[in-house]
Amino acid sequence: MAEHECVQLVPIFSELGSEQLDTIESIVRHHHYPAGSTLFGADDPLDSLMIVANGQVKVYQLAANGREQLLYLLQTGDIDGEAALFENQRRTSFGEALVPTDVCSIRRSDFQDLMQKYPSISINVLNVFGKRLSQLERQITSTATESVEARLANYITETAAALKTDTFKLPLKKKDLATFLGTTPESISRKLALFERQGLITQKPGKVIEINNADQLLLTE
Amino acid sequence: MAEHECVQLVPIFSELGSEQLDTIESIVRHHHYPAGSTLFGADDPLDSLMIVANGQVKVYQLAANGREQLLYLLQTGDIDGEAALFENQRRTSFGEALVPTDVCSIRRSDFQDLMQKYPSISINVLNVFGKRLSQLERQITSTATESVEARLANYITETAAALKTDTFKLPLKKKDLATFLGTTPESISRKLALFERQGLITQKPGKVIEINNADQLLLTE
DNA sequence: ATCAGAACTTGACGGCCGTCAAGAAATTCA
DNA sequence: TGAATTTCTTGACGGCCGTCAAGTTCTGAT
Numbered sequence: 001m002a003e004h005e006c007v008q009l010v011p012i013f014s015e016l017g018s019e020q021l022d023t024i025e026s027i028v029r030h031h032h033y034p035a036g037s038t039l040f041g042a043d044d045p046l047d048s049l050m051i052v053a054n055g056q057v058k059v060y061q062l063a064a065n066g067r068e069q070l071l072y073l074l075q076t077g078d079i080d081g082e083a084a085l086f087e088n089q090r091r092t093s094f095g096e097a098l099v100p101t102d103v104c105s106i107r108r109s110d111f112q113d114l115m116q117k118y119p120s121i122s123i124n125v126l127n128v129f130g131k132r133l134s135q136l137e138r139q140i141t142s143t144a145t146e147s148v149e150a151r152l153a154n155y156i157t158e159t160a161a162a163l164k165t166d167t168f169k170l171p172l173k174k175k176d177l178a179t180f181l182g183t184t185p186e187s188i189s190r191k192l193a194l195f196e197r198q199g200l201i202t203q204k205p206g207k208v209i210e211i212n213n214a215d216q217l218l219l220t221e
Numbered sequence: 222m223a224e225h226e227c228v229q230l231v232p233i234f235s236e237l238g239s240e241q242l243d244t245i246e247s248i249v250r251h252h253h254y255p256a257g258s259t260l261f262g263a264d265d266p267l268d269s270l271m272i273v274a275n276g277q278v279k280v281y282q283l284a285a286n287g288r289e290q291l292l293y294l295l296q297t298g299d300i301d302g303e304a305a306l307f308e309n310q311r312r313t314s315f316g317e318a319l320v321p322t323d324v325c326s327i328r329r330s331d332f333q334d335l336m337q338k339y340p341s342i343s344i345n346v347l348n349v350f351g352k353r354l355s356q357l358e359r360q361i362t363s364t365a366t367e368s369v370e371a372r373l374a375n376y377i378t379e380t381a382a383a384l385k386t387d388t389f390k391l392p393l394k395k396k397d398l399a400t401f402l403g404t405t406p407e408s409i410s411r412k413l414a415l416f417e418r419q420g421l422i423t424q425k426p427g428k429v430i431e432i433n434n435a436d437q438l439l440l441t442e
Numbered sequence: 443a444t445c446a447g448a449a450c451t452t453g454a455c456g457g458c459c460g461t462c463a464a465g466a467a468a469t470t471c472a
Numbered sequence: 473t474g475a476a477t478t479t480c481t482t483g484a485c486g487g488c489c490g491t492c493a494a495g496t497t498c499t500g501a502t
Contacts, residue, residue, distance in 0.1 A: 069362040082351035119340040130303035141290035144403030182365030
């Protein structure tokens with residue numbers, strides 16, 4: 001493993017030079033989680049910024065009634081932890097490794113020092129947070145005002161657009177997709193079957209979906 | 222009006238000295254909106270950070286189906302505009318003055334310069350964004366997994382806790398409260414009537430509510 | 443390849459809550 | 473203060489979708 005492999009691939013450090021990356025590397029802690037294990041659960045530190053060095057992490061939040069809400073699907077290079085940035089912030093979410101995953105963490109106080117020293121970091125984090133805010137705002141509006149059918153149709157078209165292909169594999173199990181969209185696995189199954197009957201999509205084995213009529217799909221209410 | 226009245230009361234500039242505030246004041250643009258008018262609508266600039274200098278602003282987002290979602294209720298000193306921070310970011314929300322309102326705006330490029338010059342600003346904005354992220358995450362989880370009844374009960378207890386009183390006036394019309402909670406004015410009326418029948422609250426004229434049993438209210442599912 | 447367990451699908455049912463409508467209450471403005 | 477307009481309340485109804493259950497397909501480990 002190269003010296004600062006972890007911090008090198010993180011966009012928020014992209015403006016920094018090699019010797020600065022060395023500094024950061026020296027205060028970073030490394031962790032490895034096998035697939036299926038829980039990150040920053042109840043027993044993990046609540047005061048660190050997490051960087052996904054390699055792998056995929058699902059971030060959930062627990063509702064008062066015990067249900068889970070999938071908030072983010074973090075990829076390599078993504079960060080998590082608004083909790084890292086201010087005190088008195090209880091962590092209300094937990095992560096789960098989707099595949100074997102490497103994570104780096106930086107303690108809050110260390111990260112605050114870094115931001116003071118290298119302003120480009122905080123501006124980069126600001127960009128990340130800003131985009132995430134926009135995403136969450138759209139998600140709230142969508143969950144609160146649109147039908148399950150419309151939300152699923154939207155998700156399919158957005159995923160296809162992001163992957164730039166009409167045929168793709170759903171990156172999540174139906175149960176996770178359901179908690180992400182605020183519905184149930186059963187409803188997802190039913191709506192996908194409906195879309196197929198309407199000729200909008202074709203379902204293939206292995207959670208693969210082919211979009212036949214993206215325009216019509218977007219009109220779903 | 223004092224020289225930098227506007228920038229003075231904004232927490233994100235709190236670490237700056239008087240001469241620095243002067244600098245900022247010189248690049249700020251001032252606006253006034255009468256109650257009921259629309260801020261940063263289709264014809265307004267999309268590339269500025271907005272600071273509420275005086276008044277209250279409701280920030281809405283428009284869903285694909287034409288419905289409105291109330292995202293924030295901004296108070297004096299609050300800021301809005303993740304749109305200010307990066308390019309290619311379409312504004313998807315609009316504001317409406319609840320009362321006669323004064324607003325200052327700073328263009329994106331000017332604000333980016335400021336953050337480069339004074340790192341404390343970006344760290345402060347980061348804190349604002351971080352708290353807002355946490356709030357939105359909780360709101361998503363709540364909207365997606367809990368009943369209207371539970372969401373309303375939560376809203377009432379949280380508002381009471383924030384105001385540190387058991388008797389308070391709802392700061393929003395039922396229609397706005399409804400779009401905020403992802404429901405309808407009718408459902409709000411019905412659920413409040415239900416809470417009153419259960420002895421949990423008492424409704425008084427003028428949208429005033431008295432909480433009689435906060436513990437039981439929190440147990441609402 | 444085989445088998446056990448997980449994930450998925452489909453049906454039936456019911457309840458929450460959104461919609462429409464009409465009357466009551468509250469607020470605004472002259 | 474009084475009238476006009478907006479907001480709110482309550483009832484009736486229906487549909488979306490969540491829940492439970494049982495059968496089927498998929499997946500992954502031995």
